[in-house]
Amino acid sequence: MIVNNLLLKLKNRNIENIKKTQEVLLSMKGKIEVLLDIQAEINIRPSQTACDIILITKFASIEDMNAYLAHPAHLEVAKFIGNVLDTQASVCYEILKEDVI
Template sequence: MIINNLLLKLKSRDTENIKKTQEVLLGMKGKIEVLLDIQAELNVRPSQTAYDIILITKFASMEDMNAYLTHPAHLEVAKFIGNVLDTQVSVCYEI
């Protein structure tokens, strides 16, 4: 199983914008066959150096993750994220 963790820091870090972004991310649930699980959790301890959201996605294989990355539903979400994103970091691993 492939697990990808993506931490997002948004340009506008107000609660409304963070929650809207969480909703958009979770909107992929059930739309992409290869996406086994998705979580978008909000940081409960905000600070200057903290990230706002962690996106955790799970896939059966790296091939499935690559299919997810090019899926139209993901590309639509990525377009939205590109407009609100300040910076991101990720960790992808296999279990």
Template sequence: MIKLSNYQFIKHLEVGEFLFWEAVIPLFAKLRMKRWHHLAAQRKLLLEVKIMIVNNVLLKLKNQDKNNINKAQGVLLSMKGKINILQDIQVEENVRPGKSTYDLLLITKYASLEDLDAYLTHPAHLEVAKYIGGVLDTQASFCYEIK
């Protein structure tokens, strides 16, 4: 088999059909294999990308004193370890309280939307939701996906 550089390959393509079949087929086979490996690597990376669902809930309590906020924060954090599909839970207190602001931010993370739906009906969550519903003035929720 004749080994040709890319320049020689282009130059000899015009000469005749024999060189075309002898040089082009192996070159295309190599390019195809390299491309296939590249695509396989890309697919593997896409499969390895984990998608996570993050749900943020802003909570404004009826009674905004420090003790009530701390108790609500503790009740929310009590779900940690009780719900296996809950990948992470965080409860943050607002450092700039005021009449038009929310008091707490609940951040929860899940592997899928199905897990979020299962969390919403989990007995531990329903117990916490019952307490929070009694002290809650208003709430806002924002759910998004991260990769």
């Protein structure tokens, strides 16, 4: 399984904007068949240096993740994010069957 974590720090960091961004991210749920799971969680300890949202997406393979990145629903969300984003960071990793206990 491929897990991609994306940390987002927004330009406008008020709670209404953060919640709207969370809703937009979660709008992909059920629209992209290769997307096994999606979470968009709001940081409960905001600070000047902290990120506002973590997006966690899960895929069966790296090929599925690449298909997700090219999917029209993702591209639409990416346009929105591009307009509200200040900075981002990501970590993508693979969970192997033998890693699961």
